[in-house]
Amino acid sequence: MKALPQPSKKYGETVCCAGITPDGHWKRLYPIRFRHLAGDTSFGRWQTIRFRFRPPMRDKRAESCNVEEDSIEIVGAMPSKEQSRFLDPLVLPSVAEIERRRQSLGLIRPREPRFFYKRKSPVELAEEKAAYVRAARQGSLLDNALEALDPTPYKFKFQFSDAEHPHIYTNGDWEAHAMFYNGRRRGQSEAEVLEWMEHTFNVEYRAKGMVFAVGNQAKRPHVWQLLGVIRLNELSETEKAQASLF
Numbered sequence: 001m002k003a004l005p006q007p008s009k010k011y012g013e014t015v016c017c018a019g020i021t022p023d024g025h026w027k028r029l030y031p032i033r034f035r036h037l038a039g040d041t042s043f044g045r046w047q048t049i050r051f052r053f054r055p056p057m058r059d060k061r062a063e064s065c066n067v068e069e070d071s072i073e074i075v076g077a078m079p080s081k082e083q084s085r086f087l088d089p090l091v092l093p094s095v096a097e098i099e100r101r102r103q104s105l106g107l108i109r110p111r112e113p114r115f116f117y118k119r120k121s122p123v124e125l126a127e128e129k130a131a132y133v134r135a136a137r138q139g140s141l142l143d144n145a146l147e148a149l150d151p152t153p154y155k156f157k158f159q160f161s162d163a164e165h166p167h168i169y170t171n172g173d174w175e176a177h178a179m180f181y182n183g184r185r186r187g188q189s190e191a192e193v194l195e196w197m198e199h200t201f202n203v204e205y206r207a208k209g210m211v212f213a214v215g216n217q218a219k220r221p222h223v224w225q226l227l228g229v230i231r232l233n234e235l236s237e238t239e240k241a242q243a244s245l246f
Contacts, residue, residue: 001045001213001228002174015174018063018105018213018227019049024090026063026105028215030056033069045175045230046083048076059218061104084233087211093163095214095224105215105227109234110160113210115171115201117154117194125151152177154194158201158212158226169214169226176229201229209234 003016017029029051043049051072053065078086091107092098098106120128128151136149156171179200183193201210213228
């Protein structure tokens with residue numbers, strides 16, 4: 001999963017990524033200047049990567065890794081038929097249960113999820129745009145120049161419940177914001193793109209099955225965020241039993 005790029009005073013523009021090892025352990029990958037990656041280092045969802053890392057100095061969350069960006073290597077990809085069997089055993093009933101297990105990352109299957117959006121104010125948009133401009137100018141002489149990101153004019157959100165509590169989370173998944181701009185590039189109006197996104201999340205994903213990847217904040221560990229929305233088939237009880245043995 002890749003969260004929406006964030007301006008950083010130290011690194012310029014960074015993306016917080018999360019992945020899972022073959023034996024089912026979460027890893028938080030930071031700092032990754034994703035738009036600087038190219039070729040064999042620019043990885044996508046469901047790809048397998050290899051990299052060098054060290055424990056971060058300040059972030060004490062067990063899953064966090066300080067990645068050596070130039071060591072990233074794509075070594076494979078998970079076939080779609082294996083994805084549900086791989087992830088389903090990691091799905092927990094609630095955000096509270098993830099916290100009780102002292103994890104800082106986890107998966108839940110939301111109950112009655114509803115995607116909605118809210119237009120940002122002109123002040124919010126101007127502040128975000130200025131932050132991205134500063135981040136784009138912050139690269140070293142060895143970096144390729146980046147065009148400043150254009151923030152999406154909407155906040156994308158989900159209202160849902162888990163096994164214990166109702167929630168409203170802002171969707172920080174980069175892919176949701178990419179959906180918006182890909183639709184606009186195809187020539188669709190804002191209204192048409194938003195209608196397409198609503199149908200995707202509120203009709204298609206709800207009917208076929210989806211999970212949310214959530215994570216907490218390093219400085220405020222009781223504050224949880226929606227980091228990724230994953231289309232994932234629900235397994236039958238027989239398939240669940242087989243997946244638990246996988």
